Every structure is written in structure tokens, then in C-alpha cells.
Amino acid sequence: xxxxxxxxxxxxxxxxxxxxxxxxxxxxxxxxxxxxxxxxxxxxxxxxxxxxxxxxxxxxxxxxxxxxxxxxxxxxxxxxxxxxxxxxxxxxxxxxxxxxxxxxxxxxxxxxxx
Amino acid sequence: xxxxxxxxxxxxxxxxxxxxxxxxxxxxxxxxxxxxxxxxxxxxxxxxxxxxxxxxxxxxxxxxxxxxxxxxxxxxxxxxxxxxxxxxxxxxxxxxxxxxxxxxxxxxxxxxx
Numbered sequence: 001x002x003x004x005x006x007x008x009x010x011x012x013x014x015x016x017x018x019x020x021x022x023x024x025x026x027x028x029x030x031x032x033x034x035x036x037x038x039x040x041x042x043x044x045x046x047x048x049x050x051x052x053x054x055x056x057x058x059x060x061x062x063x064x065x066x067x068x069x070x071x072x073x074x075x076x077x078x079x080x081x082x083x084x085x086x087x088x089x090x091x092x093x094x095x096x097x098x099x100x101x102x103x104x105x106x107x108x109x110x111x112x113x114x
Numbered sequence: 115x116x117x118x119x120x121x122x123x124x125x126x127x128x129x130x131x132x133x134x135x136x137x138x139x140x141x142x143x144x145x146x147x148x149x150x151x152x153x154x155x156x157x158x159x160x161x162x163x164x165x166x167x168x169x170x171x172x173x174x175x176x177x178x179x180x181x182x183x184x185x186x187x188x189x190x191x192x193x194x195x196x197x198x199x200x201x202x203x204x205x206x207x208x209x210x211x212x213x214x215x216x217x218x219x220x221x222x223x224x225x226x227x
Contacts, residue, residue, distance in 0.1 A: 042219035105159035
């Protein structure tokens with residue numbers, strides 16, 4: 001069974017631009033979560049989607065948004081990019097939300113904002 | 115508010131030796147779950163071990179075990195018989211009843227041959 005895939009793996013953008021990242025969960029998984037990883041802050045939760053609905057949202061500005069499609073694939077969008085948005089963005093999927101269902105992480109998308 | 119603190123940014127251990135990674139947390143909830151995740155240099159994060167807060171017995175997974183001290187809000191990870199493949203960043207995480215994860219800043223572990 002294929003793992004969680006994220007595209008693109010690397011991205012370079014300039015300040016003010018917007019970016020869309022994609023995450024394809026493991027087949028059969030319906031829950032997708034997004035995290036931002038930076039050296040100083042560690043991993044911070046962005047949002048979680050299940051059945052095309054956002055169930056949880058972390059403490060990030062409205063420039064960060066996401067959605068989930070009927071096939072469980074998810075996208076996150078960052079508008080008006082800032083230098084501080086440079087990070088590794090990780091996506092994780094699980095069968096359904098809940099602690100008994102292990103989250104499987106993707107390899108991440110490395111975003112660099114210049 | 116929930117917080118997870120890993121006070122050891124970097125650690126090293128000789129191959130075959132034992133190492134303990136520290137983690138403390140803060141939460142006002144009575145029911146929660148704790149995890150250790152491993153992120154090797156290839157960047158794919160994987161689950162190492164998990165602990166339910168209502169269980170007093172410490173979780174173990176082969177060479178990995180935890181020391182869960184609920185009153186002290188401490189959750190350390192012990193790796194026995196360290197192997198070169200254990201070299202990775204290790205993250206401690208807390209999952210609350212709202213199903214939201216809180217991660218520590220990580221401990222970079224290097225196993226020295």
C-alpha cells in the first residue's frame with residue numbers, strides 16, 4: 001500500500017505570492033492533518049480534515065487555509081507569503097480521527113520564501 | 115493550554131548503550147494520550163510508542179520503553195541497545211480530547227558507532 005504522498009517536495013516562492021500544497025493520504029484513510037515544522041518552533045498543528053470538513057484548526061492566521069476533496073486528498077493554501085512561512089509542511093493521514101488510529105506522516109514539502 | 119517541553123536539543127549515545135530522552139508536559143485535562151515520534155534524516159515521521167494517560171503501566175515496544183509519571187507530568191523515552199538506525203530527531207507529543215496534537219521542539223539523537 002502506498003504511503004502518504006506530498007507534492008511538490010520543494011518549493012521556492014517570493015514574499016507576497018501564494019502557494020498551494022497537496023497531500024494524498026494512504027488509500028482508505030479519510031482523515032488528513034497538516035503541520036508546520038520549523039527549527040525553533042518544532043511541529044505546530046495547522047488543521048485537520050475529515051470527510052471534507054475541517055474539524056480542528058490550530059492557531060495560525062487566516063492566510064493559511066485548506067480543503068479536502070471527496071477522494072480524501074487535501075490541499076493547503078498560504079496567501080501573501082511572509083519570510084516566516086519558510087518551513088517544512090507535513091501532512092498526516094489516518095483511517096478516521098481519533099487516538100486509536102495511528103497517524104502516518106508524509107515526507108513533507110519544504111517551502112522557502114525569499 | 116497544553117504545552118510539551120523537551121529540554122534536551124541534542125543527545126548522543128554509543129552503539130549498544132542505553133539512552134533516555136526527557137519530556138515534560140502541561141495540561142489541565144484528565145484524559146489524554148502521549149506519543150513519541152521519530153523523524154530520521156529522510157524526514158518521514160513514524161510513531162515509536164504511545165501511552166494512554168489513564169493507564170498506569172508503562173508502554174513498551176521492543177527496545178523502546180517509556181517512564182510515565184502522571185503526577186510529575188513527565189514522559190521520558192528509554193532506548194535500549196541503541197542502534198545506528200536510531201539516529202533521528204525524536205518528538206514528544208500530547209493528544210488532547212479535542213483530538214489536537216501538541217508537539218515538543220524535538221531532541222536530535224546521534225548514535226555513535
